[in-house]
Amino acid sequence: MTATEQRSGTATERAAADTTEQATGTSGADTPAGLLRAMLRIRRFEEKCAELYSATKIRGFLHLCIGEEAVAVGVVGALAAEDAVVSTYREHGHALARGVPMTAIMAEMFGRSTGCSGGRGGSMHLFDAGRRFYGGNAIVAGGLPVAVGLALADHLTGSPAVTACLFGDGAFAEGEWHESANLAALWHLPVLFCCENNRYAMGTSLAREHAQTDLAARAASYGMVSWAVDGMDVTQVREATTKALAYVRDSGQPCFLELRTYRFRAHSMYDPDRYRDPAEIEQWKRSDPIPALTEQLVQRGQVTTADVEQWEREIGQEIAAAVAAADAAPLEPVEDLTRHLTSTGPGEGSAS
Amino acid sequence: MSPRTATATHRRGRKASAPPAPTATATTYREALREAHREAMRRDPRVFLMGEDVGRYGGAFAVSLGLLEEFGEDRVRDTPLSEAAFTGAGIGAAMRGMRPVVEIMTVNFSLLALDQVLNNAATLRHMSGGQLSVPLVIRMTTGAGRQLAAQHSHSLEGWYAHIPGLRVLAPATLEDARGMLWPALQDPDPVVIFEHGSLYNLSGHLPADPGPVDIERAAVRRSGTDVTLVAFGGTLGKALTAAESLAAQGISAEVVDLRVLRPLDDATILESVARTHRLVVVDEAWRTGSLAAEVSARVAEQAFFELDAHVERVGAVEVPVPYAQHLEEATLPQVPGIVEAARRAVGEDG
Structure with missing residues (x-):
């Protein structure tokens, strides 16, 4: 993204317009200020989630993407409304960037009926069919074959949609990835494979899980166009994604992006993080995508510290409202437990 | 038991109250399945078949013989030996509005796709709070009796029948082989159809235009x-x-x-x-x-x-x-x- 693509209005106005809850989260969130605000929104949301986890408002597994926001905003925000997203269990950022309402996400983590999965999914299984956000898959690489199938349907019906599939470096070791990559390349399917390489499969480092750690090079061996991208730089991620999407749409072929990033927090709230050198984490924090871009934009005069302060206030209010709404939201009635098991409603699952 | 014996006993099993109608044609379980696919693909452009060797080879058990020539490569898709990927692809395509039939060569091989069947096909509707529908049909061969030893012969229907969210069918007659596929494709939820390997040569008669059968009752x-x-x-x-x-x-x-x-x-x-x-x-x-x-x-x-x-x-x-x-x-x-x-x-x- 270049400075010439800026729009009129103050940075704050532009960014606020870009990142409030929209149908897809895509419209206009492409100004540098918009990207920055979107990342900040995810960061603050997740910090709140960690706090609420400690307060036992959120339970189960909670996987935070703090440090990886540039991938969520750079990739997911570049998609068109008709495109699909298939994600993983570390997907709060992806869902927010897609425009899934923060209130629905928070309510889901509170296990409420107003949650985006009716309280049946929780943090790992956020869904929003209307926005073509297909989860929230907690089986590492389990979403990839489904993404290939969504793209197969588009291929068969002549739809211009692209299916973006986000997964991690851990998934790259799974057979389902290799099967899916081969199938998408073999059948010329419009899939954008986005490998969010944060260098750890839970507690196992890249070098301890892969004989060849250059994942982009390995993906290329399937005959796919394949690029490695600095996943800590949102503008680079956005540019690469935009190019990749154009390529997939024009050619009907899959494309692979390796987004090299890092999570600053532990794998989950259960993880004591014994396997990483604190110095390594500190080193990566120097590439934190949010302060780096803030500084850059302030220096260029594209954003002021007052803008950032105002975003913080707005985001804080949005989060507070989401928490309050989740707290007040009803629980799904236990009588509805077997609802949605099949299309015919309750009954089948209650057979005893 | 030889297929011939099976045929004879099955005829008797139908209570002998319905002798072959004048228009009835001689057929086999295999041909009845094939005709069911042919009918489904003719009636509904969203229906397509994919699996290992379903196209050029004609199906490992010759169920789909001739369908590639009739319907083309888009609708009769030979897959790589990637059970998880093509089963998952069936799930994704079904979610996007298609009506895929996925053929898995045997139930033993289906274990490579069990993640997709359990964690996605059977689960997505409920886990998403009712937002997603997976109208997928998975067919596979099951059972022993052909000296195929321990990795081609098991009967794991019960494993699938254990899973909430699936409908599991076991056609054992020509009528069911011919009539279960269409209603299975109308089901908005995933359906798994088990074809016992000893039944493909079962022979008998079916009316020229047999209707669908129910997929609810014993x-x-x-x-x-x-x-x-x-x-x-x-x-x-x-x-x-x-x-x-x-x-x-x-x-x-x-x-x-x-x-x-x-x-x-x-x-x-x-x-x-x-x-x-x-x-x-x-x-x-x-x-x-x-x-x-x-x-x-x-x-x-x-x-x-x-x-x-x-x-x-x-x-x-x-x-x-x-x-x-x-x-x-x-x-x-x-x-x-x-x-x-x-x-x-x-x-x-x-």
Whole structure:
């Protein structure tokens, strides 16, 4: 993204317009200020989630993407409304960037009926069919074959949609990835494979899980166009994604992006993080995508510290409202437990 | 049991009340399945078939022979040996509005796709709070009897029938082979169809334009008054043969074909037990944790006081299915074993 693509209005106005809850989260969130605000929104949301986890408002597994926001905003925000997203269990950022309402996400983590999965999914299984956000898959690489199938349907019906599939470096070791990559390349399917390489499969480092750690090079061996991208730089991620999407749409072929990033927090709230050198984490924090871009934009005069302060206030209010709404939201009635098991409603699952 | 024997017993099993209509045509189970696919693809452009060797080869069991030539490569798709990927692709395509039929060569191979079936196909609707629908049909071969040894011969229908969110079917007759696919494709939820390998050559007659069959109910294939034999898929023919043998010994056996393995049609089973008061469940799977165990438990829970004898189960010996013919035969439920179990139930033996 270049400075010439800026729009009129103050940075704050532009960014606020870009990142409030929209149908897809895509419209206009492409100004540098918009990207920055979107990342900040995810960061603050997740910090709140960690706090609420400690307060036992959120339970189960909670996987935070703090440090990886540039991938969520750079990739997911570049998609068109008709495109699909298939994600993983570390997907709060992806869902927010897609425009899934923060209130629905928070309510889901509170296990409420107003949650985006009716309280049946929780943090790992956020869904929003209307926005073509297909989860929230907690089986590492389990979403990839489904993404290939969504793209197969588009291929068969002549739809211009692209299916973006986000997964991690851990998934790259799974057979389902290799099967899916081969199938998408073999059948010329419009899939954008986005490998969010944060260098750890839970507690196992890249070098301890892969004989060849250059994942982009390995993906290329399937005959796919394949690029490695600095996943800590949102503008680079956005540019690469935009190019990749154009390529997939024009050619009907899959494309692979390796987004090299890092999570600053532990794998989950259960993880004591014994396997990483604190110095390594500190080193990566120097590439934190949010302060780096803030500084850059302030220096260029594209954003002021007052803008950032105002975003913080707005985001804080949005989060507070989401928490309050989740707290007040009803629980799904236990009588509805077997609802949605099949299309015919309750009954089948209650057979005893 | 040879296919010819199976044919004969199946004809008798249909109560001999419906002799072949004048327009009936001779067919086989395999051809009936093929015709079901042909009809589905003609009627609905969203239907397509994919799996290993379904196209050029014509299907590992020749079910899809000729379909590639008729419908083209978009709709009859040869896949790589990637069970997880092509099953998952079926799930994704179904979610996006297509009506895929995924063929998996055998139930043993389907274990490579079990993640997709359980964690996605059966789960997505509920886990998403009802937002997603997976109208996918998965077909696969099951069962032993062809000396294919321990990695091509198992009967794991019960594993699939364990999973909430799936409908599981076991066509054991020509009518069901011909008629189950279309209603399965109309189901907004995933349906798994098990074809027992010994049935493909089953022959008989079908009307020229047979209608669809229900995919809800079990069927009484032979009426009787003394003992109920519950069977499905590959064991139906054996149960019907056993019923013939029992009739010659003066014991009137009713044979219930489960047809639908999930959700189980309790009512038909319970009604039969209420008539006969004795139950033998025949299942080619290992007994432990099997469908036979489930049927037995349901009858014990819901019709305990109808029973005049304890429930008998005839299942496979709990070993991996061996290659040698005599060992394989000894592993599987056979007609004499079913007859003995029924005689015990009515108090004639043991």
